[in-house]
Amino acid sequence: MYHSCLNLRVRYAETDQMGIAHHSSYFVWMEAARTELLREYGLSYRELEERGYLLPVVEAHCRFSRSVRYDDVITIESSLDQLGGASLRIGYRIFRAGEENPAVAEGYTLHAFTNREGRVVKTPDFFIALFEM
Amino acid sequence: MYHSCLNLRVRYAETDQMGIAHHSSYFVWMEAARTELLREYGLSYRELEERGYLLPVVEAHCRFSRSVRYDDVITIESSLDQLGGASLRIGYRIFRAGEENPAVAEGYTLHAFTNREGRVVKTPDFFIALFEM
């Protein structure tokens, strides 16, 4: 299974008064990672939207094992876990950059394919083709 | 099971270019809801932290069934689902205000009790007492 790796530096605004990155930030990082995952498969998500396809999140999950802090560099590893008839599941593992296991967090997001009106549509053929190569 | 209800209005900043509230916002709303849930049980989370107890999120999950939009008023219903020896699980159901079922989203967060250094500690007795009444 192909993995994409995105490195990001934790921003001050992403911390909370516990002194660690706020858990909602991880979902934002996962989203940044899947933009790169799709790009590495040859698809710009921006272009996908311009062609009339949206990928809203229908389920999101994350387990936080260790905290990360301001100015830490993290690596978000993402991969296409499942491609359904009208959906897509992406898995994520987040590390402190340069560290091996264990991951500081692991999660997934499930997405539906919809048109601009929010109606679920079939996974487009050109999208399936990207992952068959 | 006791439910707390918090009403919030979706902010413009919480939307994204899909024209709906961004999925990471739901976790922020859940957090606001659990502040109120704890307060209704007689505990200010601010005071809990001042007493040296933190409740970091160790797992977060949400299923998004229908989208909500800018300026929608939503109700976040929260309840204590489980109280463990060193942990806490809270469940959430989000509705458009005034609407009955179905929920637009449902989720949960799992929290560990830790001290200020991030070390897991036993659920304090005064905390257990709140929920036994």
Place this chain on the structure above:
Amino acid sequence: MYHSCLNLRVRYAETDQMGIAHHSSYFVWMEAARTELLREYGLSYRELEERGYLLPVVEAHCRFSRSVRYDDVITIESSLDQLGGASLRIGYRIFRAGEENPAVAEGYTLHAFTNREGRVVKTPDFFIALFEM
């Protein structure tokens, strides 16, 4: 000059590791306040957008005099400071709820009227009429 007052509770996610609300949050609160200001003048900003008018921010300023903390209730006072031929300036003063002066923060935002394509347009007559009453 008419003032609108919006009360909000500072969210945990809005704090940073300094233990206070992050400065970027104030701009989100100001935005929530101007939604209410416009509504009190009889205009839903949502409807304004549906009619094809947008009010992007072209300038934003805030002076932070004192910090606010998680769970503080704050009042954001907003007022229309200036209505130009194609622009709008709104002023804000933020207080801890129940406190008199001094404000914890003061700021303004300047907005252009644009159409959906982002082109600047004249302040619509129905908009001017709202503020003349």
Place this chain on the structure above:
Amino acid sequence: MYHSCLNLRVRYAETDQMGIAHHSSYFVWMEAARTELLREYGLSYRELEERGYLLPVVEAHCRFSRSVRYDDVITIESSLDQLGGASLRIGYRIFRAGEENPAVAEGYTLHAFTNREGRVVKTPDFFIALFEM
């Protein structure tokens, strides 16, 4: 005057329903840029805080000339504009990466030096020394 340049990619979560990056995101980007500016002067802001000095924002300003969109790569140029007896002013110019003028946004932040209790303190000598070289 020394300029630091930070490149960032606009995140989906940073957009709003206008289809452009939300104005509050610019202040988060500026903050990321000043972390790098200080680092290039030889100072980790994380270490500065660990030594007991904080730099809370006391004023923030931004003028937005052109919008930026999801997936745009932007360059945030930052420089130390003024070093006062107990304060610091940093200026920012934001560009679309690879574009020359004009900037899409320009702004500044003014910071006070405080101790951990939030009391204003004199600009420390080791800090002044960094900028005299």
